[in-house]
Amino acid sequence: MIDDLLLLHLKKIGMNEYEAKVYGILSALRVASAREIHEHTRIPRGRIYETLTSLSEKGFVASSGRSPARYSPVDVTQTFERLKKESVESLEGIYQRLKALETETPEPLMQGYELRTEWTRENQIRMMLKRAKSEVILLCNDDELLTRYNSEISRAAKRVPVYLVVEREELARIVQIKCYHGGNDIDSSLFRHSTEENIGVSMKLLLMADRRESVSIMEDNGNETGIFICPDIYASYLSRKILQEIEQIDRVRKRGESRVTQSTDAPERE
Structure with missing residues (x-):
């Protein structure tokens, strides 16, 4: 008389197994005694009264008050x-x-987490690109990583400004968004280091989102690792400095072509 799906839905609103069965049967019978409910549900007689009392306290069932008592569901609506x-x-x-x-x-102090596995690094980068709300600054010097996150970068660029900074111009052809060159300061400070600095670690990717969290992927003697920082108290300053220095790659190329043209067109001196 009462189907399993209805029992499941009644349990979802807080009823236990017996309460769901008793309430379902009462809704079908409209009026019944404890004995009749027992016969239809096969719930032990000792538990029937306990269950009816519970349903009454919750406002699902009302009693006639007479002896023997008869029970009915309170108006469903x-x-x-x-x-x-x-x-x-x-x-x-x-x-x-x-x-x-x-x-x-309170805002937590800056915390850094090492991302030791490829899965944790990939997961963190994809989540940051997906949840960015105002801005993404991405420095990348690795064609494999750019190819891997091409779709996520493109989708993020449809929602928020994305500034993709690359060292080599050919990397700009991988992702179909505006790309930027960082100039000598960014190249020498982030993408590569001079031998005098004695820094063996190379940066493959640096991602900053909303000027408050960052993830960096680095390589040392073939071993790749990552660091996620949130909140990153330096991200705001570094983001502003980077945006002040970068220039769109198309403009850099056109300016170089213009110089070549001017040199070609210049009259020869006798």
Whole structure:
């Protein structure tokens, strides 16, 4: 008389197995005694009264009060309108409390996490590109990494400004968005180091999102590792400095072509 799907839905609103069966049977019979409910549900007699009392306290069932007592479900429309109202009020209360916790909880100190496996590095980069809300600055000097994250970079560029800085111009052809050259300072400080600096680690990728979190992928003697920092207290300053120095690659190329043309067109001196 009562299907398993209905029992499942009744459990989802907080009923246990016996409560769901008793309420379902009462809804079908409309009025029944404890004995009749037992006969239809096969729930032990000792548990029937306990279950009916619980359903009454929750506002699902009403008793005639006579002996022997007969039970019936409270008007379904009235019951579920009450449940919807209580559910909305409960969710609103949870929401307000969580929002209050956001403002009450102080910003954590800068924390760094080593990303030792390829999976953790990939997962972190993809998540940062996906959740960026205002800006992405990406420095990359590795064609394999650019190819791997091509789709995520392109999708991010449709939502927020993405500044992709590459050292070599041929890397700009991999991703179909505007690319930038960083100039000598960025090239020598981030992409490569002089022998005098005695730094053996090379940077393959640096990603900064919303000027508050960063992930860097580095290589040392063939071993790749990553560092994720959030909140990164240096990301805001470094982002501003990078944006001040970069120049769109097309403009750099055109300026070079213009110089070649001027040199070619210059009259020969006698």
